[in-house]
Amino acid sequence: MQAYQEKIEYENPLLSIKVWQAKRNVEGTFNWHHHPECELLLIQKGLLDVDVAGETHRMEEGDVVVLGSSQLHRDRSYGGPLEYLVLQLDLQTFFDQSTIPYLQYFNETKVPLSAMNYIFRENAEARRQVAECIREIYEEAHRKESGYELAVNLLIKKILLLLIRNDTMGYLANQDRVERIRLKPVLDYVEEGITGRVTVEDACRLANMSYYYFVKFFKKSMGLSFTEYVNFRKIKRAEQLLLTRDLSVSEVGDQIGMPNMAHFYKMFKRFNQCSPKDFQRKMLAWGRK
Numbered sequence: 001m002q003a004y005q006e007k008i009e010y011e012n013p014l015l016s017i018k019v020w021q022a023k024r025n026v027e028g029t030f031n032w033h034h035h036p037e038c039e040l041l042l043i044q045k046g047l048l049d050v051d052v053a054g055e056t057h058r059m060e061e062g063d064v065v066v067l068g069s070s071q072l073h074r075d076r077s078y079g080g081p082l083e084y085l086v087l088q089l090d091l092q093t094f095f096d097q098s099t100i101p102y103l104q105y106f107n108e109t110k111v112p113l114s115a116m117n118y119i120f121r122e123n124a125e126a127r128r129q130v131a132e133c134i135r136e137i138y139e140e141a142h143r144k145e146s147g148y149e150l151a152v153n154l155l156i157k158k159i160l161l162l163l164i165r166n167d168t169m170g171y172l173a174n175q176d177r178v179e180r181i182r183l184k185p186v187l188d189y190v191e192e193g194i195t196g197r198v199t200v201e202d203a204c205r206l207a208n209m210s211y212y213y214f215v216k217f218f219k220k221s222m223g224l225s226f227t228e229y230v231n232f233r234k235i236k237r238a239e240q241l242l243l244t245r246d247l248s249v250s251e252v253g254d255q256i257g258m259p260n261m262a263h264f265y266k267m268f269k270r271f272n273q274c275s276p277k278d279f280q281r282k283m284l285a286w287g288r289k
Contacts, residue, residue, distance in 0.1 A: 005033065006033045011141070014149055014283060015153075017088065017090075018086075021044075022085075025080065025081060028076070028077055031074060033073070034073070035088065036069055037090050037091075038069050038088070039067040039087065039089075040065070040066050042063075042085040044085065045083040046080060046083060046084075051073060052114045062127070066116055066117060068108050068114050069113070073114075085134050091160075093236075094153060094157060100187060100191075101184065107224075111172075119163065126162055130162055130163075137155050140152050182217075183221055183222070186203045194257070200227070232271065234257065234258060234267070235256075235268055235270075238252050238258075238276065239272075241255055243283055
């Protein structure tokens with residue numbers, strides 16, 4: 001049977017996550033599927049097999065598995081009580097200006113995120129701490145107390161930190177350190193020039209690379225082309241302005257260096273699946289709940 005793409009619906013538009021508790025009492029296999037979001041599973045009760053990247057992970061109570069963006073995976077249950085937590089999230093949205101250099105650790109251009117599952121097999125304490133983070137995220141999202149979005153954001157960042165600091169194989173923390181250092185002036189340039197015109201020519205000069213070498217180097221290191229990355233950062237700034245400043249959509253476009261409204265709308269819809277105005281309306285309506 002052909003694999004299918006699962007569409008993840010976020011309950012809270014301010015948080016690019018979906019977290020819920022799944023329960024099964026019968027034996028069965030979910031077909032191969034994928035989604036742009038990465039995923040973490042935490043078994044609370046029972047037995048579950050998860051197939052990903054040519055490996056089968058036999059999971060029991062307390063076990064955790066991580067699946068990368070768009071990685072094909074499926075799972076099998078064996079009957080009897082089975083309960084587990086599912087956390088799906090768009091990692092890109094959890095990196096801000098101060099943490100954006102670490103986005104490179106999770107770009108999966110060389111190593112799929114599922115390779116990090118060795119940490120959970122070999123390091124019981126890391127597994128326990130990540131499991132606790134998943135439980136707390138589920139509880140925060142379920143209770144929805146004041147400020148829970150901040151709590152969820154911090155817990156997700158803690159999971160990422162635990163992966164980096166416990167990566168003894170060097171898949172994340174020690175991968176291409178020289179490349180990341182070489183790109184720092186470019187990333188700073190993008191952030192400082194987000195309100196104006198950011199050019200690949202200027203970026204090439206800052207990195208001291210030829211155009212053709214730079215565009216390949218950047219894509220390999222970041223998992224996004226330079227143009228895609230600039231657009232991503234500009235749209236993140238636009239989201240902030242739409243929610244915090246009394247500006248029209250055209251004024252927001254000017255503020256992020258996208259005065260062409262057709263281009264602004266196209267880029268905004270690519271990252272948010274809706275127009276800037278619909279985004280603003282949806283976010284503000286959620287905030288009033």
